[in-house]
Amino acid sequence: MSNATPPESPLRVAERVRNIRISATKLMPMLAAKVGGCVSLGQGVPSFRTPDHIVEAVCRALRDDPTAGRYSLQPGMPALREAIAADILARKGARFDPETEIGVTVGAMEALVMIMLTVVERGDEVIIPSPGYASHAEQVLMAEGVPVHVPLRAADWGLDVDAVRAAVTPRTRAIIVCSPGNPTGGVYDDADVRALCDLALERDLVLIVDDTYDYMVYGEAPGTPRFSPVSQPELRRHVITVNSFSKKYALTGWRVGYVAADAAWMAELLKVHDATAVCAPTVSQHAALAALTGPQDCVDAMRTALTVRRDLTCRRLDALAPHFTYVPPRGAFYAMARYTFTDADSMTVARRMLEEARVITVPGGSFGPTGERHLRLSFGMDEAELTEAFDRIQHWVAAL
Numbered sequence: 001m002s003n004a005t006p007p008e009s010p011l012r013v014a015e016r017v018r019n020i021r022i023s024a025t026k027l028m029p030m031l032a033a034k035v036g037g038c039v040s041l042g043q044g045v046p047s048f049r050t051p052d053h054i055v056e057a058v059c060r061a062l063r064d065d066p067t068a069g070r071y072s073l074q075p076g077m078p079a080l081r082e083a084i085a086a087d088i089l090a091r092k093g094a095r096f097d098p099e100t101e102i103g104v105t106v107g108a109m110e111a112l113v114m115i116m117l118t119v120v121e122r123g124d125e126v127i128i129p130s131p132g133y134a135s136h137a138e139q140v141l142m143a144e145g146v147p148v149h150v151p152l153r154a155a156d157w158g159l160d161v162d163a164v165r166a167a168v169t170p171r172t173r174a175i176i177v178c179s180p181g182n183p184t185g186g187v188y189d190d191a192d193v194r195a196l197c198d199l200a201l202e203r204d205l206v207l208i209v210d211d212t213y214d215y216m217v218y219g220e221a222p223g224t225p226r227f228s229p230v231s232q233p234e235l236r237r238h239v240i241t242v243n244s245f246s247k248k249y250a251l252t253g254w255r256v257g258y259v260a261a262d263a264a265w266m267a268e269l270l271k272v273h274d275a276t277a278v279c280a281p282t283v284s285q286h287a288a289l290a291a292l293t294g295p296q297d298c299v300d301a302m303r304t305a306l307t308v309r310r311d312l313t314c315r316r317l318d319a320l321a322p323h324f325t326y327v328p329p330r331g332a333f334y335a336m337a338r339y340t341f342t343d344a345d346s347m348t349v350a351r352r353m354l355e356e357a358r359v360i361t362v363p364g365g366s367f368g369p370t371g372e373r374h375l376r377l378s379f380g381m382d383e384a385e386l387t388e389a390f391d392r393i394q395h396w397v398a399a400l
């Protein structure tokens, strides 16, 4: 018998996983950890701590409720589903039965995966207004579908309904609607969303509405009415909506979100939830319940802070002209900064900025082809970190 180690047989990874990638948003902080001493305009994590009353409610539940550490009912705790249904009714005027039409999930992320696996057949096309949230495309690929990137309007990152209409083919199954948008900070006009609803009805498409940032539109009082496909009764079976507690209530690490859909869809979606997560973490459901039913002044305070950070970001980007141009963000907490000082691709520029200026950004190309020649800047961090990041960029650009 030889002592030689036998050659390893190649790893046979399934195509659906070979086809997907870890998003650049998560990769950049890993690279930054190797570089050291970086400040971040990278990952979309607001700097806020989980509000005290939410922490208290979870501690209380863990102390006093013997079921707080156990699995919840598979679709989620009944009290939380009721609170979610009441919140959707109050904010969007849509009625969902908490018994059969709300599912609590492991972040909006799990909800999106449940939807893709349930709606998308192999080879089905899903239209993603681009640049769009990178994970949407990966989730479509994971479901063996085909992401079809349709450019947003460059002037304001609004929806180009004519371009979306032109992209619809007999294989089109769904359209992603994410407004306010990540990575653009763009907010779609009501008229354009209405037109998209007409298109969904006409061509029998599903609108996958990702409302993760629906609480954060600058210059708009909370509760300002905004057209939502969710509230249109004739679209009941054409709309599946997800939302997240992550950003609105500073609960990114708790991993809790939800999906709301017609009962017929929900029965199918919950099969995927059962096969993947069983239920969302029960302690996190307690956190979400406290978030929804407790005082909302923490959200107001975060909105106010984000408004200050947005204004700071715009001022600093203005000062970086003509090296960068950008569309002032109308929502969420992102800006796409278009660089004009090089023809290099966005990954090369983001890596150079990381290594030479020690500032983390996300290459725009990772959000679809329309994102190339941009860097996504997240302004979720506090003013001191934002100021330091922009000071470093300013020195770096001056020395180019």
Ligand SMILES: Cc1ncc(COP(=O)(O)O)c(C=O)c1O
Residues within 6 Å of the ligand: 044, 106, 107, 108, 109, 110, 133, 178, 182, 210, 212, 243, 244, 245, 246, 252, 255, 256, 257
């Ligand atoms: C548009 C969008 N959808 C979904 C998510 C995921 O949210 P969650 O933390 O609830 O999984 C994010 C997170 O950045 C996002 O930006």
